[in-house]
Amino acid sequence: MRQGLRILGLLFFIVLVSIGLLGCASDDEPNQEENTTEESENNQEAASESAFPVTITDDSGEEVVIEEEPERIISVIPSATEIIFGLDLGDKVVGVTDNDNYPEEVTEIESVGGLELNTEKIISLEPDLVVADVNNGEAISQLREHGVNVLVLGAQSLEETYEDIQTVGKATGAVEKADEVVGSMKEDVESVKSAVQDIPDDERKTVWIEVGEELFSAGSGTFLNELVETAGGKNIISDQEGWPQVNEEEVIQANPDVIFLTYASYVENAVQKVKDRESWKDITAIKDDQVYPLNSDITERAGPRITEGLQMIAENLYPEKFNQE
Amino acid sequence: MKGPQNYSQKLMIWIPVLLIVLLLTVTISITIGSADIDMMTVWLVIGSNIPFLGDGMEQTWKDSTETIIWNIRMPRIILGMLVGAALAMAGAIYQGVLRNPLADPFILGVSSGSALGAALVLLFGFESMVLGQFTLPVVAFGSGLLTLFVVYTLARINYRLQMETLILAGVVVQAFIASMLSLILALSDEKMQTIMYWMMGSLSLTDWSYNRVIFPFVLLTILFVTFLTRELNMLALGEEAAYHSGVSVQKVRLILLVVASLLTGVAVSVSGTIGFVGLIIPHMIRLLFGSDYRIILPLSVLGGAIFLVGADTIARTILEPRELPIGIITAFLGAPFFGYLLRKKKSNYF
Secondary structure, three states: OHHHHHHHHHHHHHHHHHHHHHHHHOOOHHHHHHHHHHHHHHHHHHOOOOOOOEEEEOOOOOEEEEOOOOOOEEEOOHHHHHHHHHOOOHHHEEEEOOOOOOOHHHHHOOEOEOOOEOHHHHHHOOOOEEEEEHHHOHHHHHHHHOOOOEEEEOOOOHHHHHHHHHHHHHHHOOHHHHHHHHHHHHHHHHHHHHHHOOOOHHHOOEEEEEEEOOOEEOOEOOHHHHHHHHOOOEEOOOOOEOOOEEOHHHHHHHOOOEEEEOOOOOOOOHHHHHHOOHHHOOOHHHHOOOEEEOOHHHHHOOOOOHHHHHHHHHHHHOHHHHHOO | OOOHHHHHHHHHHHHHHHHHHHHHHHHHHHHOOOOOOOHHHHHHHHHHHOOOOOOOOOOOOOHHHHHHHHHHHHHHHHHHHHHHHHHHHHHHHHHHHHOOOOOOOOOOOHHHHHHHHHHHHHHHOOOOOOOHHHHHHHHHHHHHHHHHHHHHHHHEEOOEEOHHHHHHHHHHHHHHHHHHHHHHHHHOHHHHHHHHHHHHOOOOOOOHHHHHHHHHHHHHHHHHHHOOHHHHHHHHHOHHHHHHOOOOHHHHHHHHHHHHHHHHHHHHHHHOOOOOHHHHHHHHHHHHHOOOHHHHHHHHHHHHHHHHHHHHHHHHHOOOOEOOOHHHHHHHHHHHHHHHHHHHHHHOOO
């Protein structure tokens, strides 16, 4: 049993470390990717709209060849599901995971597993495209060995999310719609940026992002950090990478103006619990009642709704800048 | 077994020595931390919180500094001392009673039971109106004792308790509980991290309230057990020897096991399962000072307190502002030592 605990602990660390590594890795990957995306984009626009076959280099580094427009799509990651539905291709989706909850109709679609994918189920649904995430790991190569066409996404930033949306658009023959979705996302981002750009540096609010009650937080390289900084906030632990567990002293000393909780959807009274912490009572965010729950579905999923998450964060940070509009 | 003078002489020397080491460790621990607060301010804050001494003092530091020193670092260090002392003492008792060098505070399933109780509380987010923040510790404590009861009942054959049977029963019950824990983890989705974190053990996010509850308990238990050290010596020699020297073997053994399990339950309920302390501290003391439990028990209490406060200080400062799980530090320091013990075992000191 104690050995079991240790193994579980070890697994936990491997997960944490690999999340951290992903965070680091994403720094240098996008450039290379950007080039290939743009190149093939140009190629395709030069040709006609639905020019299949298309060849796409996906986020796993694999060249994926899609012979004709996919009619049966399986999404094994909620962010991909949101992208596909965002491109109005929802009626082509024949399989999703247990974790999918948006849009509402996905709950009607057959499930192919949760965190662990059911490969048999996926193959039996005869998909002509499976959209996965780099975190699906082993399952991806297993599916590919069985001749299933797998497109792997792995966005870790807004910029990469745009690229992933365009990649999916290309793979499904919805390039125009993808451009439209990305365009409106960029507009959202611009409107937030322009609303907060005049705030002088010393008036920008400091933010503590709490990802777990044990004071896990989101450092640089994470979506949450990018969203908070884009919305004009200052993450108090942006000097750390990935998902660090932070010492309580650090938070109290940094004295954040605003606190965001990402786990409020599954922990009861999360906001109240933070406010009740005895040693936190002098923190500005607690005194000014600035503790907000964040819907992690729209702040952590690399899909079209991520900019909604950005707007929500910005409105919580600077309500006065947004209520006037 | 040496004469009484010898053992009391040793204690007269070593208890003060270890007390000084403990004081030094605490002093260093309170002074360093993630927040940048200079040593002078740290001691002014502490001084101002001591009754009478601090009455006339004026506060020249920020409120947040006061909070960090007095409401975060201090209770955490005291909790570390209490948990370390409790685990080391429980380990020493188990090793003596079970006559097994691998025995540690978790061997009879108390920690597994506690972990299961805690995991269920965390999974369902259950919080009792009466108990409030103490819901989790109380449930963990209760389920730990329940597990001990099951193990004990399983192992008792014809009203007699065989130590080998007891250890086996502990292993079997732990295996069963581990499977249930794995099931809970598999089904827990986003709560997984919280449950895992609890099982790894930690002294962070504590406050004075936990200390107020467990301090009297740990203190009383330590005092109580010092009256039973002679019997523990006899038991460690073997059942026969104990019986012939007039020890009521079954009764004393049961009392000691229950006391050790209560100590473990209390420690685990407030800090999760912190490994290695209960295993290596008694060994270290035995190696250094001989196998007389009249010496091992009091020195293990101090050694456990020093070791855990030291390990926690490293855990919270080495990668600051990050925290490391304390289990990493205790095992990182403890495992090499255990290797050393294995080499040393040639001399057959146990």
